[in-house]
Amino acid sequence: MSTILRLGLIWVFSSLIVDIQSLAILSAVSYVILGMLSVIIFRYEYKQLARIR
Amino acid sequence: MSIVRTIKVVFSSIKPIILAFFYVGIFASGSSLVNGICLSILSGLSAKISPDTLAAYSVVMRIEVIFMLLISGIGVSIVTGTASSIGKKDFDAVWRVSIVGVLFATIVVGFTGYLVVTNSHWLLKVISVPENIQAISERYLSIICWSYPFMALLFLVYLLVKALAGLNYFL
Numbered sequence: 001m002s003t004i005l006r007l008g009l010i011w012v013f014s015s016l017i018v019d020i021q022s023l024a025i026l027s028a029v030s031y032v033i034l035g036m037l038s039v040i041i042f043r044y045e046y047k048q049l050a051r052i053r
Numbered sequence: 054m055s056i057v058r059t060i061k062v063v064f065s066s067i068k069p070i071i072l073a074f075f076y077v078g079i080f081a082s083g084s085s086l087v088n089g090i091c092l093s094i095l096s097g098l099s100a101k102i103s104p105d106t107l108a109a110y111s112v113v114m115r116i117e118v119i120f121m122l123l124i125s126g127i128g129v130s131i132v133t134g135t136a137s138s139i140g141k142k143d144f145d146a147v148w149r150v151s152i153v154g155v156l157f158a159t160i161v162v163g164f165t166g167y168l169v170v171t172n173s174h175w176l177l178k179v180i181s182v183p184e185n186i187q188a189i190s191e192r193y194l195s196i197i198c199w200s201y202p203f204m205a206l207l208f209l210v211y212l213l214v215k216a217l218a219g220l221n222y223f224l
Contacts, residue, residue, distance in 0.1 A: 010094060017098045020106050020189050024196035027095070035203030038210035045217040046151075050144065 081215060109189035112182055113197065116169065117204075120162055124205050127158040128212040135216050155209045159202045166201035170194050 100107040131154035138146035177187045
């Protein structure tokens, strides 16, 4: 099931990427989303540390 | 008999440390695996557009590696500062070091990225990229440069969370 999902995701991305501009936009958007997500994870980890304190 | 007993005692004392190493190591190696697979998929997709696109993408990826070195250089010092603050039980300093370090590195990488993009024509000419590939590289760089501060944020937080999560487990 997960393999099918991954293959599906690759298929979606390959249909989205048609030129260098779309590749750049996709990479940039993924960096922005992952950057935001990482801040949320950092806050969670810091709260865990504060709880141990 | 006594040697076996000594080994058992030593192993029982180091077992939690080895388990903690595994706990931290599995996630660290897993992230490298995912990163490698994603990069190869993106290279494959860019090759599907045209061979010139793959060449341009590869040139810009090497420039991104320089940013990674800059980020990891700052990141290692932030992780050391954070870990030593946790060792001193100074938890306010942990927050201070993390925030100041991450913001400083994000601003430095953002500014350097801006400089690279504004001088990309000259920079790509210096490394003697062919003209048709240079045009594609410049277009890619002009879009991706705005996400470089987020890339710095992502990798620094990745390093910090590795330190914090590992230390949480040890504490």
